[in-house]
Amino acid sequence: MxxxxxxxxxxxxxxxxxxxxxxxxxxxxxxxxxxxxxxxxxxxxxxxxxxxxxxxxxxxxxxxxxxxxxxxxxxxxxxxxxxxxxxxxxxxxxxxxxxxxxxxxxxxxxxxxxxxxxxxxxxxxxxxxxxxxxxxxxxxxxxxxxxxxxxxxxxxxxxxxxxxxxxxxxxxxxxxxxxxxxxxxxxxxxxxxxxxxxxxxxxxxxxxxxxxxxxxxxKEIFTLDCDEKLFVKVVKAAFNQRRKTLRNSLKTFELSNNLKEDAIFDRRPEQMAVADFIWLTKKIANDTV
Incomplete structure (x- = not known):
């Protein structure tokens, strides 16, 4: 050749x-x-x-x-x-x-x-x-x-x-x-x-x-203030059912009723900024059913 x-x-x-x-x-x-x-x-x-x-x-x-x-x-x-x-x-x-x-x-x-x-x-x-x-x-x-x-x-x-x-x-x-x-x-x-x-x-x-x-x-600071692997899972799960509210799209995470009452779960993923997803990931990480 x-x-x-x-x-x-x-x-x-x-x-x-x-x-x-x-x-x-x-x-x-x-x-x-x-x-x-x-x-x-x-x-x-x-x-x-x-x-x-x-x-x-x-x-x-x-x-x-x-x-x-x-x-x-x-x-x-x-x-x-x-x-x-x-x-x-x-x-x-x-x-x-x-x-x-x-x-x-x-x-x-x-x-x-x-x-x-x-x-x-x-x-x-x-x-x-x-x-x-x-x-x-x-x-x-x-x-x-x-x-x-x-x-x-x-x-x-x-x-x-x-x-x-x-x-x-x-x-x-x-x-x-x-x-x-x-x-x-x-x-x-x-x-x-x-x-x-x-x-x-x-x-x-x-x-x-x-x-x-x-x-x-x-970004100058490119480490997330949350569990990065969990962040990725949350983002993917949310957008895989993008027409649903987070309360429905994140059901597989088996969240506590107390956490699911938070107003953020009434939102859809396209309404969430990166900072919102980071905040949500931290809440999920600390959640106890």
Whole structure:
């Protein structure tokens, strides 16, 4: 596999061309790939990271490297995690991107053929903090966010492109129809910003939906004043029956009658801010039937 493909990619590298002409890598439907082809949007996404207090960055699913090259124009240590073997070969033969006029100034860069969801991230930067960014495959974007929450102590900043609906859901506040489990769990630890919308026509192939770019910045205090595992259980149980009041959706917790008389149980989950869920979790933890 290596020699034939490697030589083909090497030839492509020496010929200045547009993004579409330059890349021989084709998007694969089974990997959920939609390659961004708009340079201005790629540059905007690369600049969503502040690099304040950290220098290490993981890019998930770099594909043909349109975002990668703008990340490399900054002073950082970049690790690109790519599951597509064809893209890995192409990336290794295309950087630094002399033809794009963007040189890697300082820091380091490496490509690893790996699935972000299964890879041991702790091995990448030892005990140093790192950010995560990327044009995330829609079919695993929610799973990426849940893994982020598992490793939040190492990740002060996160940005990237999602399906617009998912990005809006993550950033939604109480009272919104899109406010849900992802909103509460993410916003318990991060400040979430929806940055801008991206139309389908700037991708190859174009998806059937709009995309949205968001940024998450970890809160200064990101440890909860309650049992975190119980907090997650309470939030998930509440939104799994979002049309019901908490008194009904939290029946499985076998709460005391005294606690269930509290007015908070007359509310529905979309009416609950993160602080309300923390307060409720503490009450449930201390409840005795």
């Amino acid at each position: 290596g020699k034939g493909k490697a030589s083909r990619f090497a030839k492509k590298r020496s010929k200045p061309s547009t993004w579409q002409e330059k890349s021989p890598v084709k998007a694969k439907k089974y990997l959920g790939q939609h390659f961004l082809k708009d340079e201005e949007i790629a540059a905007k996404i690369a600049n969503t990271l502040s690099l304040k207090g950290y220098k290490n960055v993981i890019e998930i699913g770099p594909g043909t490297g349109i975002l990668t090259k703008y990340l490399l124009s900054r002073n950082l240590n970049l690790v690109a995690l790519e599951l597509d073997a064809e893209s890995v070969i192409y990336l290794n033969h295309s950087f630094p991107l002399e033809n794009a006029g963007i040189m890697h100034r300082q820091g380091s860069f490496r490509v690893i053929e790996a699935d972000f969801l299964k890879y041991d991230i702790s091995a990448l930067f030892e005990n140093e903090s790192f950010a995560i960014t990327g044009n995330f495959p829609y079919n695993i974007s929610t799973q990426i966010v849940f893994k982020l929450l598992d490793i939040k102590t190492s990740v002060p900043e996160f940005s990237g492109m999602f399906q617009k609906e998912v990005a809006q859901r993550i950033c939604a506040g109480p009272g919104s129809k899109t406010y849900g489990i992802l909103s509460v769990l993410v916003q318990a630890f991060y400040n979430a910003e929806y940055l801008f919308t991206v139309p389908p026509n700037v991708f190859d192939p174009p998806p059937k939906v709009d995309s949205g770019v968001l940024r998450l910045r970890r």
